Amino acid sequence: MPVVTIPGSKSITARALFLAAAADGVTTLVRPLRSDDTEGFAEGLVRLGHRVGRTPDAWQVDGRPQGPAVSEADVYCRDGATTARFLPTLAAAGRGTYRFDASPQMRRRPLLPLTRALRDLGVDLRHEQAEGHHPLTVRAAGVEGGEVTLDAGQSSQYLTALLLLGPLTRKGLRIHVTDLVSAPYVDITIAMMRAFGAEVAREGEAFVVPPGGYRATTYPIEPDxxxxxxxxxxxxxxxxxxxxxxxxxxxxxxxxxxxxxxxxxxxxxxxxxxxxxxxxxxxxxxxxxxxxxxxxxxxxxxxxxxxxxxxxxxxxxxxxxxxxxxxxxxxxxxxxxxxxxxxxxxxxxxxxxxxxxxxxxxxxxxxxxxxxxxxxxxxxxxxxxxxxxxxxxxxxxxxxxxxxxxxxxxxxxx
CATH class of the missing domain: 3.65.10.10 (Enolpyruvate transferase domain)
Incomplete structure (x- = not known):
């Protein structure tokens, strides 16, 4: 009977990297996925000024609840959709000017529902070429928070990015979702946020995230x-x-x-x-x-x-x-x-x-x-x-x- 060892989950590794970077303290990720997508995410964090220590079996990330350690950065997201959607959202919570670009394949993939929601929250975000696609620049000054409406019918990653941002805002977020695909991925996000000390409440079609930040932890990554x-x-x-x-x-x-x-x-x-x-x-x-x-x-x-x-x-x-x-x-x-x-x-x-x-x-x-x-x-x-x-x-x-x-x-x- 073959017993197959599967590498760590890409979705969980990406979320864990965001949470670790935003948490107060040093987080250890156990058995993270090592692939082009996740290495690209980790490299993006390094470009934003985070320390990411990598060994074969674990990664350590120095969290910065106040946002990126640098005031300017140019981040290449490779082919990674989580990298391309989550990192601009993380950067918005800091202070500085951050440019994001991606591969031709990722440039074709949409992110307008997310960037529109970020703009509605007051984030100065500009697409350099095609509206709703990379490359883009975020001129960050923190995020106040409040209410926002989101269409996540193309990708649940839009909602995940906003949920992850919620505890980093000054007032928290109330996200009204008009459509949602791949809902189990949102359940992953909420469970992981709770493991890092944050809470999310569901009120009908709305998700409510109070402010308060994240706590560093040791987090094992399950197989993909x-x-x-x-x-x-x-x-x-x-x-x-x-x-x-x-x-x-x-x-x-x-x-x-x-x-x-x-x-x-x-x-x-x-x-x-x-x-x-x-x-x-x-x-x-x-x-x-x-x-x-x-x-x-x-x-x-x-x-x-x-x-x-x-x-x-x-x-x-x-x-x-x-x-x-x-x-x-x-x-x-x-x-x-x-x-x-x-x-x-x-x-x-x-x-x-x-x-x-x-x-x-x-x-x-x-x-x-x-x-x-x-x-x-x-x-x-x-x-x-x-x-x-x-x-x-x-x-x-x-x-x-x-x-x-x-x-x-x-x-x-x-």
């Missing part, structure tokens, strides 16, 4: 549930195979662990324990219709194994996946067609017919999740290759080695 989805899916498409991921169980903060319940509906055997989850493949993978609004990062994983189901797989309510690292709905559809699989799509859905994929080169669009998802397809489809296999460095630099090891073990077990 989105990354685990590829390994759970590998078991589900391999009859008799079993994969266990330790560190992800009933107490997990991450909503993406809910992907195993989708696999259960399809016929896989699933066991979620107190501190580990196991998926076992059976003789049949059934088709289904499933709304994945709350776990949309695992949509490509399901799309990649859908051809092996005995009936059509229809994935609904995932419009937000069109504004990720690429248009993931379109990328999944295009690549499945390259493999000879029948696919239909709409504005927020994709339907995949059963079939026998044939080998082809996968067009990745530089998206790590496209590569990792179709690597699972490759378990049962010889001849699959990728035009940019190295883009997995964004969240899991060692993915190909780890997946090759799993492939060899699953092959021995069959």
């Amino acid at each position: 549930a989105s990354t685990a989805s590829y390994f759970f899916a590998a078991a589900a498409v391999t009859p008799g195979a079993e994969v266990t991921v330790p560190g992800l169980g009933r107490g997990s903060l991450q909503g993406d662990l809910g992907f195993v319940e989708v696999l259960r509906r399809m016929g896989a055997e699933v066991s979620v324990g107190s501190d580990a989850t196991t998926v076992r493949g059976t003789d049949e993978l059934r088709g289904l219709t499933v709304a994945m609004r709350d776990i949309s990062d695992t949509m490509p994983t399901l799309a990649a194994i859908a051809p092996f189901a005995s009936g059509p797989v229809r994935i609904e309510d995932v419009a937000n996946t069109r504004v990720k690292e690429c248009d993931r709905l379109q990328a999944c559809a295009e690549n499945l067609r390259r493999l000879g699989v029948g696919v239909d799509t709409g504005p927020d859905w994709i339907e995949i017919l059963p079939g026998t994929p044939t080998g082809a080169e996968i067009r990745t669009y530089g998206d790590h999740r496209v590569v990792m998802s179709f690597a699972v397809t490759g378990l049962r489809t010889p001849g699959i290759s990728f035009d940019d296999p190295a883009c997995v460095r964004k969240t899991f630099p060692g993915f190909h080695e780890a997946f090759a090891e799993l492939r060899s073990v699953l092959g021995d077990d069959r």
Whole structure:
């Protein structure tokens, strides 16, 4: 029975870095994810004047509740959406002039709902080129706080950024949310804020965050549930195979662990324990219709194994996946067609017919999740290759080695 060690959660690591940088004291992050996204976030903190000490198993961050230690900085956010959305918000709580830019891929991704909300709170923030996109400059003088309205229908990260800012404002925040996608990620944010000594109250569609700052702590990072989805899916498409991921169980903060319940509906055997989850493949993978609004990062994983189901797989309510690292709905559809699989799509859905994929080169669009998802397809489809296999460095630099090891073990077990 393969036991797979999954790297730390990208979402949790990014939030923990923000909280550590804003906390009063020195925070130790245990087993953080080391990838291009999180290294970029840490480097951004260093550019803002924070000390970040890094060892293989832990990072230490000197917090500055008063904001960045420097009055001017130029921060490059790489491809990281959390870096590009959270760091300008953190900088707004300080005093100084801070410029943020990002990769061409990240420049295309939207952040106008967040920057509009920051402006409504009095933050002097200017987009240098396309409105609502990087690059941007923040001329920070602290944030008074108050009430603000936010549309988080494209990304829950907009709401997370404002929630994280709340305790750093002078009066606190009351955030009225008109739409929200990927709500479990907001639950992660609130739970982590509480671990750092802050509180959040929910009043209908509003989130209320009092002022008061954060306390430094030692914070362990749990394994990444989105990354685990590829390994759970590998078991589900391999009859008799079993994969266990330790560190992800009933107490997990991450909503993406809910992907195993989708696999259960399809016929896989699933066991979620107190501190580990196991998926076992059976003789049949059934088709289904499933709304994945709350776990949309695992949509490509399901799309990649859908051809092996005995009936059509229809994935609904995932419009937000069109504004990720690429248009993931379109990328999944295009690549499945390259493999000879029948696919239909709409504005927020994709339907995949059963079939026998044939080998082809996968067009990745530089998206790590496209590569990792179709690597699972490759378990049962010889001849699959990728035009940019190295883009997995964004969240899991060692993915190909780890997946090759799993492939060899699953092959021995069959």
